[in-house]
Amino acid sequence: MTIPNDPTRQIREAAAAIAPHLVAMRRDIHAHPELAFEETRTAGIVAAELARLGIGHRTQVGRTGVLGVIEGGRPGPTLAIRADMDALPIHEETGLPFASQVAGKMHACGHDIHTVTLLGTAALLKEMAPKLAGRVVLVFQPAEEILEGAAAMIADGAAEGIDMALGFHNHPEMPVGRFGFARGACLAAADRFDLHVRGKSGHAAHPYAAVDPIVAASSFVSQVQTVVSREIRPLHPAVVTIGMFQAGMTYNIIPERVHLRGSVRTLHDDARDTAEAAIRRLVEGLERGMRVRCEMDYQRKVPPLMNDDRVLEPTMAAVRAQFGDVVEEGEASMGSEDFSEFAARAPSFQLRIGSGAPGRDDRLHNDRYQPDERCIELGVQALSRAALELLA
Known part of the structure; x- marks a missing residue:
């Protein structure tokens, strides 16, 4: 894949090409949810996909985390992009063909969506690597739901050498196709x-x-x-x-x-x-x-999750360049996220990716939650374009 000066079309087409594969992986992960620090099967899927893409990686980082690295074509800063992998102790009631096969466990927060979105982003960034000035660290993190996975991965060296970090989360309050942000403290200390x-x-x-x-x-x-x-x-x-x-x-x-x-x-x-x-x-x-x-x-x-304008502004500029006027500024939430552990160590930003399905009024952490799977492909586009901008 050749990335010209305006990569909009190429990123869109590349993300569309791999979207069916990502959706299939998401449904497999969704059917086999794993709680905090139990994510061995999910981590195995991640490691196998990184190996297939030719991306170097380490496993068992922070117990069940995976860390991948993509080297750019010339020197520059190191950007970490983080996705969480763990499920919740909730019994799923969606009745979907790919519903959880494990009683009392469910991906009710969309971490299955996050995992495959970062895998798709990894696929595009691997192809775009010659255009990147720096390196990308792919952080597949366990145990976000108990707010301990980030610290465990950092203790194993996941934040070493990182100059900036980009996180993301699906947001059912926003329709699919929209993206959002909040300035400053966007999530609370817990x-x-x-x-x-x-x-x-x-x-x-x-x-x-x-x-x-x-x-x-x-x-x-x-x-x-x-x-x-x-x-x-x-x-x-x-x-x-x-x-x-x-x-x-x-x-x-x-x-x-x-x-x-x-x-x-x-x-x-x-x-x-x-x-x-x-x-x-x-x-x-x-x-x-x-x-x-x-x-x-x-x-x-x-601690609170602090969004830094040095990462926020170029990321949102990249989203607008890729999609147009699809961005909305939101308010802080009193929810919490251990991505804040990375943000405490390097300038960071967490992107909000709309995942609300038409006709549904879903909320995270409920037994019938199902995000619109189109947010996977759109998230891949947004994160890939953001990385290209941040490592320009």
Whole structure:
């Protein structure tokens, strides 16, 4: 394939030619979903395809990740392009011929789409390599859903020598054929905590002789709602959610323990610090005021995902050059992504690829989610053109 000064047509035709192969791979991966750090079959498919394309690669990077490298035709910076591979613990209810064959596991976030989109991009960039000034590192990452795969791959050297990074995610909120972006902090930092509240078990008829951890923990659930409303600046978005409350076994026994799990999402460092300090203070007050003993494990997982204009602007210019006026600027989301671990080490940008199918109102992480598969071919075009621009 020869890439002239205006590669629009050649990229479009090359992506169209391989689209059926990519869709077939996607459906195979979709039917055989694997959870975080279990992606051995998926990684095997990736490694086999890279080998078929003549792209050098390493396996078992960050346990189950794959790292490929395409050398450009002349010296230049190193661009990493990252796709995630893991599925979710959801039982699929789509009824499609290629629906998950594994009970309780499903690609409900489109990581199967991401995996084959990057494989298609790898195929085009391999052909365009002589036109590239620099090198492309292809990052096929495990365990995004538990926010641990990026750190695992980075610990194995995946970010070494990277000058910039490009990520992407399918977005069912946008129709297929549209692309989007958000400036600055586009996804939130994700922190979480486990709180164990211990009281004194007793008979429900004699609560004065017990120390009720359910009342204490319920008080904490109410108090923690004030962290966002009364301690964090209104212009600094933050979310504190209690996602689990486990206590007791029956009607007439006050239990010994309560176990809470919570999630904290923030876009700004000072809000992140404020939220953690406030939650710790509320736990201390709970012990003193409610006569319970508390043990809390508070974990900072990933930082906010920061989009850098040095990568964002040329990428969006490339998308416009390839497709025309198909771009929309969006808002930040309080969701989280461990691509932020790469963004903390090099200028980065995450592209939003429209995947909404006509007549559907899908959302990620639901048991009937199915993106429009045309987003694969369009994503290949967008990422390939972006790489050509970034390594011009």
